[in-house]
Amino acid sequence: MSGGGSLGLKIASWNVNSLRVRLPHLQRWLAAEQPDLVGLQETKTTDDKFPAEALHASGYRSVFAGQPTYNGVAILIRDAQFEEAVDWSAQDPRLPDDQKRLIAATVTPKGTTTRLRFMNVYVPNGSEVGCEKYDYKLRWLDALKTRINKEIASQTQLALVGDFNIAPEDRDVHDPQAWHEKILCSTPERRAFAALLAAGLTDSFRQHCTEPGYFSWWDYRQAGFRRGLGLRIDHVLLSAGLASGCSNALIDKEPRSWDQPSDHAPVVASV
């Protein structure tokens, strides 16, 4: 599907840094913004404790893959907008291990025959350039690229969203000199991100804004948010058909200003 019109869907990604703690923020944001598909990262909860009922009361079905303490991803699907049948899966045999960092769902907007693929990832942070976790991050990204190439080849419309833990370019960094070749900004990480775009995806935010100074994550330390010390590391990437119908994309900084916030802001695209 290329050159098509818009589906009229608002899709989003948000690293909530503990769904247990952030559920009130999430519900407040869902009610205000009414996104149709949401990828959540760092839910930090096991599946038996996932607040599926509370989210259903907010109008969303959930699919989720969690583990104790770390990681955890979920997809929220707005009931009113989609057919009931949802094909979903977590994990991928190409990935280096079983950490819960990837989940994908195929949904059908009500009254259509469109098959929309929504993939949500929590890319490893990598800790520090050159360390073992950094190598793991690059291996994980290589596996993701292979997976994305396969998804793109399947010709379905694909949105790949998540916390990529990569600021793609210097304009995505508050102080490019200070961050030069540091974690989240190093050349191998940026190449891995570029390889995802080269597979046939578009960074929706950069379709609508080319200016520096737009960030999606601010460190809790150093009063990062108040001082504007951020990076743009959360992304909504769209295959060609979706990108051509993408009418808007933004970073919603408001929830980052609320009490007890996640360190990430939600990112949104209208397709």
Next chain:
DNA sequence: ATGGTGGGTTACCCA
């Protein structure tokens, strides 16, 4: 000035 905060948990963890 090389720290700091905020999740998780009880691991000199992870971001």
